[in-house]
Amino acid sequence: MPDRAPQDPRRTVVHIITQFDTGGSAMDTFRTVLGHDRHRFRACLVYGQPEVLTATEAAQVDAALKELRQAGVSLFNVPTLVREIRPLSDAWATVTLWRFLRRERPSIVHTHTSKAGAVGRIAAWLAHVPVVIHTPHGHVFYGYYGRIKSRLLCLAERLLAKITDRIVTLTERGAQEHAQYGIARREKFETVPSGIALTAFQSVHVDPVVKRKELGLPPEGPIVGTVGRLVPVKGHSWLLKSVPLVLAQVPQACFVLIGEGPLAERLRQLAEELAISRRVMFLGARQDIPECLAALDLFVLPSLNEGMGLALIEAMAMGLPVVATRVGGIPDIVREGETGLLVPPGDEKALALAMLSLLRDPDRRRAYGQAAKRLVDERFDAASTVREVEQLYETVWREKQ
DSSP states (O other), X not given: OOTTOTTOOOEEEEEEEEEOSSSHHHHHHHHHHHHSOTTTEEEEEEEEOOOOOOHHHHHHHHHHHHHHHHTTOEEEEOTTOOSSOOHHHHHHHHHHHHHHHHHHOOSEEEEESHHHHHHHHHHHHHXXXXXXXXXOSSOOSSSSSOHHHHHHHHHHHHHHHTTOSEEEESSHHHHHHHHHTTSSOGGGEEEOOOOBOHHHHHTOOOOHHHHHHHHTOOXXXXXXXEESOOSGGGOHHHHHHHHHHHHTTOTTOEEEEEOOOTTHHHHHHHHHHTTOGGGEEEEESOSOHHHHHHTXXXXXXXXXXXXXXXXXXXXXXXXXXXXXXXXXXXXXXXXXXXXXXXXXXXXXXXXXXXXXXXXXXXHHHHHHHHHHHHHHHHHOBHXXXXXXXXXXXXXXXXXXX
């Protein structure tokens, strides 16, 4: 698929991501690759070895990869491309990517997430790829590691930024945080939000009462829910710690956690320890997220760090008011007092108070939900965001000529 073939004027763009799973970063990358204009770009996806997936998650990943193949996207798996820092695997992954890029000779390499961004950009630099774009899908400057490791990662990102033409952040706040940490000058950053397939949410027509019954939820009382991988940075433990405070005031409330991950068993144990297991339901990974969201009254995202929060966008697309933490790019998505409420991370009391204020006020919940839906409909359609990414490719390409 070399660019030099005169009969094919399309530019080859290679997307590289560490883990192609069901997380927001992977699904955002999936929508970008799938949404490319096939008349202008020839797309390829390079992906690493995902963590252990549940049967449901594995089925979702297989379906996504099949859809990409059917759309004509070339796929290349690099098993040594893993999330953890493993010097030998990382070196071999870099060599494998370099060989691949030397063979394919793409016009553009677009890396996604921190680890793929590191090995992918180094491989692209060694292979003399004309245009190198990186989307971190957030950052790891806080909320993931200790102070020393975070500082080392900042230093690595500063060095990698020197061989990167543009860094794409999902929100303006994300660009500001990168600049504040000295990663690169502000002009190197471009803000393009994640998009969703709006039609999948706009076309949902489900009776909330029927869906509640199907999911095994109580027929009466407010339902509070969250969607996301059950991993530490998503802050689920803080949500569970807030539940007893909410139940003390609204005992009929029920809480739903949708998603799978390594913390699943520990979170179930925490619910038992807090004596709230009867009011908390773990639904696991689901393929009917829009329908599940339709059964909720309030959406909560208690993350300790978040690039943007794709789950927030999906909940808002369903007309749900939200309570979220004031971290990463979330404040650019949740308009305080208009579409939802923001609270500090790791603060179960503040989280509970915000939820209670909305659970006690159905009219405000309704107004916030309507405003949230309008915002998403206007700004977060996947087709539009992919066009923005492609326009960035063309702009940088012209600059490099």
